[in-house]
Amino acid sequence: MKKIEAIVKPFKLDDVKDALNALGIKGMTISEVKGYGRQRGHKEIYRGAEYKVDFLPKIKIEVVVDSSMAQQVIDTIMKAAKTGKIGDGKIFVVSLEEVIRIRTGETGTDAI
Amino acid sequence: MHVQPADTAFVLISAALVLLMTPGLALFYGGMVRAKNVLGTIMQSFIMISVISLEWVYIGYSMSFGPDVGGFIGSLAMFGLKGVGASPNPSYASTIPQVVFMIYQCMFAVITPALITGAFAERMRFWPFMIFSLLWTILVYNPICHWVWGAGGWLKAMGVLDFAGGLVVHLSSGAAALAAAIVLGKRKGYGRETFMPHNLPLTLLGAGLLWFGWFGFNAGSALAANSVAGSAFVATHLAAMSGMAMWILVEWIHRGKPTTLGAASGAVAGLATVTPAAGFVGPNSAVVIGLVAGALCYMGVAAKSRLGYDDSLDVVGIHGLGGFTGILLLGLFASKVVNPGGVNGLLNGNPSFFVTQLVADVVVGVYAFVVSWILLKVVDTLIGLRVTEEAELEGLDLSEHGETAYTM
Numbered sequence: 056m057k058k059i060e061a062i063v064k065p066f067k068l069d070d071v072k073d074a075l076n077a078l079g080i081k082g083m084t085i086s087e088v089k090g091y092g093r094q095r096g097h098k099e100i101y102r103g104a105e106y107k108v109d110f111l112p113k114i115k116i117e118v119v120v121d122s123s124m125a126q127q128v129i130d131t132i133m134k135a136a137k138t139g140k141i142g143d144g145k146i147f148v149v150s151l152e153e154v155i156r157i158r159t160g161e162t163g164t165d166a167i
Numbered sequence: 168m169h170v171q172p173a174d175t176a177f178v179l180i181s182a183a184l185v186l187l188m189t190p191g192l193a194l195f196y197g198g199m200v201r202a203k204n205v206l207g208t209i210m211q212s213f214i215m216i217s218v219i220s221l222e223w224v225y226i227g228y229s230m231s232f233g234p235d236v237g238g239f240i241g242s243l244a245m246f247g248l249k250g251v252g253a254s255p256n257p258s259y260a261s262t263i264p265q266v267v268f269m270i271y272q273c274m275f276a277v278i279t280p281a282l283i284t285g286a287f288a289e290r291m292r293f294w295p296f297m298i299f300s301l302l303w304t305i306l307v308y309n310p311i312c313h314w315v316w317g318a319g320g321w322l323k324a325m326g327v328l329d330f331a332g333g334l335v336v337h338l339s340s341g342a343a344a345l346a347a348a349i350v351l352g353k354r355k356g357y358g359r360e361t362f363m364p365h366n367l368p369l370t371l372l373g374a375g376l377l378w379f380g381w382f383g384f385n386a387g388s389a390l391a392a393n394s395v396a397g398s399a400f401v402a403t404h405l406a407a408m409s410g411m412a413m414w415i416l417v418e419w420i421h422r423g424k425p426t427t428l429g430a431a432s433g434a435v436a437g438l439a440t441v442t443p444a445a446g447f448v449g450p451n452s453a454v455v456i457g458l459v460a461g462a463l464c465y466m467g468v469a470a471k472s473r474l475g476y477d478d479s480l481d482v483v484g485i486h487g488l489g490g491f492t493g494i495l496l497l498g499l500f501a502s503k504v505v506n507p508g509g510v511n512g513l514l515n516g517n518p519s520f521f522v523t524q525l526v527a528d529v530v531v532g533v534y535a536f537v538v539s540w541i542l543l544k545v546v547d548t549l550i551g552l553r554v555t556e557e558a559e560l561e562g563l564d565l566s567e568h569g570e571t572a573y574t575m
Contacts, residue, residue, distance in 0.1 A: 100424050
């Protein structure tokens, strides 16, 4: 099993969600996060003073899938989240040891 | 000397409008601090309604407007509002009950120390703050109020004019704010971390409430529902809107973006600057006053970082500088055509009035700064003004009040 963490531009969330749903992904977790990469930050202005803001708001999407599905999910996210401009985000793929459904106690791919 | 119902109703409504300015100021300031200090900042304005109203009815009103002692202060003959009742006091307003004049003036006394709190936002302990504000009102506000507005006050006798509080409210609080920013020192991390406003919609709402209340502040200062109140109302609005326009314009040219905080700041700068002049100048002068305020206060705020003090929410640059400038612009633009009870200013052929206004500016600015500085030093030595380093890190909401404004 793989956990796929995608950090994307906030306004791309709906596109990614719809694309993953079309692929048959049954669930995901999202969080509002802040960070920076090559895009760096931006400047904000308060009462004539400029402030450099390093951390920009992004959305982190976490999806867990069977290893066989991983490449397909990665390709889908890449396609849906891409604008071609700097700051599109990153995808991290992590091998997952175990998944447990709390209600039934099912484990492994059955619990995804 | 008969009580006029229309005048009485107008001043009572104006008093309620001025009261609303203090919660408005609380939101204006509250939005500009970090989320961990929003309640502490709001509370510093809000609590003044209680502390200063109490002070006012027992000694403040008498010290400010009671029988004159040597031109410097009112005696305590009206302690606890003794003799302040249904009949008018002709020295101040001959058509409204004195008790109405008293409560109207109470709201001015309340908001003035609240204005200072912007200078030491995010780092002052609560009860030393209350002690300082109470002593400041007794030793700085009441005397200055008496000099400028009290019957027999020495600045008033000199011919100084201040329609609604350029000296009494804005310059006095601005000078105290400078002293406070210097005595308390910078916030932890100042210059290294960024202190950005956590909720600008709150600040904009506060600015709107201030603007609304300011009509009571300035038009109400006519103390009658008459033509002076009407021209003061118009001057107030025109200065606010031109202050906003000018600040935005300067900011746009200087930084490339017109900001909402700039719009709010420019409006408040225009309002503070027109306050002393509102009832004595015509509409065109009011527009010029607003334009000057918008540009000058922008520069005053920008100068802060170069001068090296942490006046957190720009009380010096907006209220201090605005009040100081407004007193001088009144010396320039005052017109007896607008208000036959006033005087003519420099541009209407009376240069000596301009000089009188300049003297008053210096006297009030120096007195307020020096006494505030001494008071802050004394309170600091006795009980300590500043929160501990951990409390400052944690935020005033939790350390001083045991609350948080926002929960998940």
